[in-house]
Amino acid sequence: MSHGKMLPITCLLALTLGTSLSVHASENSFAKAYRDYQASVEKGDVANIEASAKNAYQLGEAQYAKDSVDLANLAINWASAIEKQVAPNPFVEQNLSQTAKAHELYQLALANYKAHYGKEAIELIDPLLGAAQTAVEAKAAKGYLLDAIDLAEKSDKKKLIADVKMAAFNRLSNTELYTRSVRSYAFDAYDIYKEILPENAIARVKATYIVGAVEFAEKHDKKAEPLLQEVVKQFEVLNYSHPYALSAHAYLVELYERQGKRELATAHCIAIGSMQPWTDEQEQKPLFRQFPNYPMSYVQQRKSGWVQLKFTVDEQGFVKNPEIIASKGGALFEKESIETLNKWRYAPKFENGKAVAAQTSVQLDYTIEN
Known part of the structure; x- marks a missing residue:
């Protein structure tokens, strides 16, 4: 030049x-x-x-x-x-x-x-x-993206093709135009990154996360698990926190919990807890939760209500000693709430680099739509 x-x-x-x-x-x-x-x-x-x-x-x-x-x-x-x-x-x-x-x-x-x-x-x-x-408009965006993909593929530059297809997936995946073709953009990009980039290249790690998240959402647990585990592994090697690492841990918590593998979920609960800068005012949020069953007799009566509970999140993110603070609607709502809450998982609170038990509370609402 x-x-x-x-x-x-x-x-x-x-x-x-x-x-x-x-x-x-x-x-x-x-x-x-x-x-x-x-x-x-x-x-x-x-x-x-x-x-x-x-x-x-x-x-x-x-x-x-x-x-x-x-x-x-x-x-x-x-x-x-x-x-x-x-x-x-x-x-x-x-x-x-x-x-x-x-x-x-x-x-x-x-x-x-x-x-x-x-x-x-x-x-x-x-x-x-x-x-x-x-x-x-997503339709207009798609037109530009198809042109970009066409130019990239004609160039025969693998990294460029992968970058453009991943950009297309990211733009269209949360729109009404999401299709199997859009899904394939992420998988095509991932395959290229695997071929040409080292394991710890950030573009490859991000693509691994995205493909893992898609497999997770589609409940392909056997495919999602190794991908999400790879994301966790690589961010540990890279030695810095990233939203994708946090999300990968969260997905693995839910994946293992829905398989009934509670102990495998524990390591990821603890990992999330250690990544968060905790404050005294911070409200703990569940990593995995199931909704309570609506008591059939109350459905027939069209009865609504709510239950407020307090409980301890222990050092491994399990719910311990749930207690009713207040409720409205009947004892069956209370019973279902306690049974359900015992299945939830949280990230434990960390103080001075160590997991500690901490108290929190939640309200479960029971409503019947008209």
Whole structure:
């Protein structure tokens, strides 16, 4: 790459395939704004990245032609910064205007890239994925993603194919467009990561978690168990906490509990307890719970009620000594509540690095829908 050219700092897949940003050597306000953006990214200054990316883009509009690749790169930088700012809730009302702006910027970048690189160029993948992430409608997002997958597969770059398919799964998995095909994106990506990445590569570990979570949700316990165990193992090797590690432990608690393997669940209850920064005011939440049976005689009477109970969560996360604090509706609600609560599992509370017994309470509500 020739002197006097700079790569865009932020790209979704870090594609550096000849895209460049031309800046005059002489000092001007745009050059300073772009350096401020670079410095913010290098420092990880989250508070200033979006503002400096926006400033660089707005000054760049006077510096570069509207259909230039340079302006497209600045648009991607700003759009990506907006995405990070509104994550993980881009489509809640207070974030919609920012998400819409990011989508507009990605569309501009996509149009400029198509004009410069052609409609079959690998460089289009970044703005396609960005447009998919910021599209309000899942159907529109799917269109961008299918185009990105097609380009990735034509490139024959395995890591790129896996990254794009995993991005497609993540965008569509919680929408009405989730299908077996969308499910397969995660499994395809996982297979590629297994082939080309070491066991402790974070992309492979995350893919292992996602596939394990899908198998768990589908109640394929024999397939889910080794995958989730692998996630736990790798995060122990990586020696830092991650939400996926916490979730993998939680899934394993439920998996073993629903199989009646309570002792196997215990290690994961304790692991979760040790990962949480406990406070005196913190309410303990169940890792595994079953809902009580509604007494049939009360169903026939259309009787509703509730039961408040206090109990101890012991050092292994078992419920001990449940007691009724108050109740409404009848003794059968109390009986069912105590029987059910004894099957629940919690993460034990930790103090000074050691599991301790702790008291907590819960209310079980019994209602009949009209």
